[in-house]
Amino acid sequence: MSEQEFTLKVGERELKVEIKNLAEQANGGVFVRYGDTVVMTTCVMSKQKRENIDFFPLTVGYEERFYAAGKIRGARYIKRETRPSDKAICNGRVIDRAVRPLFPKNLFREVQIIVTVLSWDGQNDPAALGLLGASLALSISDIPWGGPVAVVKVGRKNDKFILNPTYKEKEESNFNILFSGLKKDGKLLINMMEGDFEEKSENLVLKALDFARNELISLCSFQEEIVKKIGKDKVAIEPPEEDPQLEKEIKNFLHDRLEKVVFHPDKQQRTEEMEQLKKELTDFIEEKYPEQEKTKCGETLLEKEIQKLVRESILLKEKRPDGRRTDQIRKISVEVGILPRTHGSGLFCRGQTKALSILTLGAPGDVQLLEGMEITGEKRFMHHYNFPPYSVGEVKPLRGPSRRDIGHGMLVEKALLPLIPSFDEFPYTMRVVSEILSSNGSTSMASVSSSSLALMDAGVPIKAPVAGIALGLVTDQKEDSRILTDIQGPEDHYGDMDFKLAGTKKGMTALQMDVKIEGIDRQTLERSLEQAKKARLEILEKMIKLIKEPRPELSPFAPRIIRIKINPERIRDVIGPGGKVINEIIEKTGVDIDIQPSGVVYVTSESENAAKKAVSLIKNITREVKKGESFQGKVTSVRDFGAFVEILPRQEGLIHISKLTPSQARKIKKGDILEVKVISIDDKGRINLSLEKNKKTKYDRPKKRGN
Secondary structure (H helix, E strand, C coil): CCEEEEEEEECCEEEEEEEECCCCCCCEEEEEEECCEEEEEEEEEEEEECCCCCCCCEEEEEECCHHHHCCCCCCCCCCCCCCCCHHHHHHHHHHHHHHHHHCCCCCCEEEEEEEEEEECCCCCCHHHHHHHHHHHHHHHCCCCCCCCCEEEEEEEECCEEEECCCHHHHHHCCEEEEEEEEEECCEEEEEEEEEEEEEECHHHHHHHHHHHHHHHHHHHHHHHHHHHHHCCCCCCCCCCCCCHHHHHHHHHHHCCHHHHHHCCCCHHHHHHHHHHHHHHHHHHHHHHCCCCCCHHHHHHHHHHHHHHHHHHHHHHHCCCCCCCCCCCCCCEEEEECCCCCCCEEEEEEECCEEEEEEEEEECHHHCEEEECCCCEEEECEEEEEECCHHHHCCCCCCCCCCHHHHHHHHHHHHHHHHHCCCCCCCCCEEEEEEEEEECCCCHHHHHHHHHHHHHHHHCCCCCCCCEEEEEEEEECCCCCEEEEECCCHHHHHHCCEEEEEEECCCCEEEEEEEECCCCECHHHHHHHHHHHHHHHHHHHHHHHHHCCCCCCCCCCCCCEEEEEECCHHHHHHHHCHHHHHHHHHHHHHCCEEEECCCCEEEEEECCHHHHHHHHHHHHHHHCCCCCCCEEEEEEEEEECCEEEEEEECCEEEEEEHHHCCHHHHHHCCCCCEEEEEEEEECCCCCEEEEECCCCCCCCCCCCCCCC
């Protein structure tokens, strides 16, 4: 078995790449190690191209393995990995977004990249290694690809940047960003970014890029040296067939008709007219070439002409499909409280993109339990994103959330999370669901704004409202380029960049960028950040005019939470043997009860009276009895040495026989109600009682004598 090893110091640790002939039937495969985290990445390309497709069929799988962390996870009867976790899906999407733009445009063979996490040390992120492994595996394989790309993560602690921070350092950082880039003519081009922050400035992102620049270039050079030594010759891809005569005839047929359709401001009308134009073009081609299969070729040429028209119009005339300026946002409208029984709702409309977000408040015990390779814990704030087919006027089967749905949902969640109040301040579990009602570009950033509105409508004390915006780019790859604010469908489809940014008036909370070209330089990034900030502040102004701050009161339909503190040693008394006591309280009152190890108890109920009743029961169980207190108690048992009396739920005291007169001792029976007083509590917590003095009882009255 041949094996080659390459090393490079990255940050404070050594990066090791091993090329082993283990997955020998794959086109390319590498093992990447950083610390004790090891990933294996393979890439395979099919032998034949897929027919009748107009897209590149790439799939990226990110496979977490519990054994990598030395864990046995899963349900009781299923002890193997099943569907990927949301985190694994998002990690796969990060890799996909970085490598996809560098494949040839005319590659229609299926390519599959699989990243398998083999070992995880709890310190180093396997996702970044997975992207680096994908770059290396593709670079040394015979699959046509324009890499390599480098990847680093940057954190920040004590006002200093950290390269590839550990998990602990990331938790302590309020600034985390991932950069992916490639080297072109000695310069660094950024082709993918992903970050989350606690209201940080745009300038800080640029400084982080400057900090990471040399490491990114070094990693690219490191991979290039490996490729020189062991890289395979790339498979030749057949260029697309060209038909100059057909292309000329299609251009003549379209003439100025295409511009009228493409630059129609209404998406639905534009779609209908485009379908009609396609039909007429098909009829024209079939009539012109009845014996030849030219229809598919005609569709490809039409798409090429649309792309050329949109791009040239933006670059040369600064004319966008709907007539806006390059930095202009579509018309915005916002509403809150539009659903009568939900705890909070917000509607955000930007042009024909419309997102409706609904917030539900739950008890502390409604948290989502996380049990993955990397993460084990609880999640009290969730955002879920739904993209139904009617939002784009299509008919499709309804299935579970797609990878895109999960990725967009997680991005919005990251954007909102820094503004969510702490558990001590607001001990609710929160779930926001964004329903995309109509889509024409940037639905994820619309969901940021609508979710922020829903949170404020519900009275959740978020620190500040959040808004999101998406930017695009059209460039001739030379000197000329246009950055587009608030991109819609055609600009996203035919443009070169999708840059999503979210934040408050104070600063950014999340960003995500991917491109369809090799990458963008620092200057383009700086211009994009400035333009995004301007748009974000404009959107926030619209939102603040409607609702300036969270409502002072929760919805009357939201549950109420009462917080009390008990002695931690009395927790077992509240729970009872096998949960008997707490279940009785829940059954009697209909509340939810969550008990923390510290002794803090949260009682949640839609009925305030029920919650107060449950609190009263818990307080009675855990109440600390004091000497000198008087109670009305029930006799639970009578013994030779005295009588036991329940003075509080599940708290008994003893009236010793010495504290009773012979007459009293004879007459006390089980079930009697007595007025008693606490005379002492011994060092073991046992309560001693006596009958309350100066209170006449049936035991003190003399028997009536007969006449």
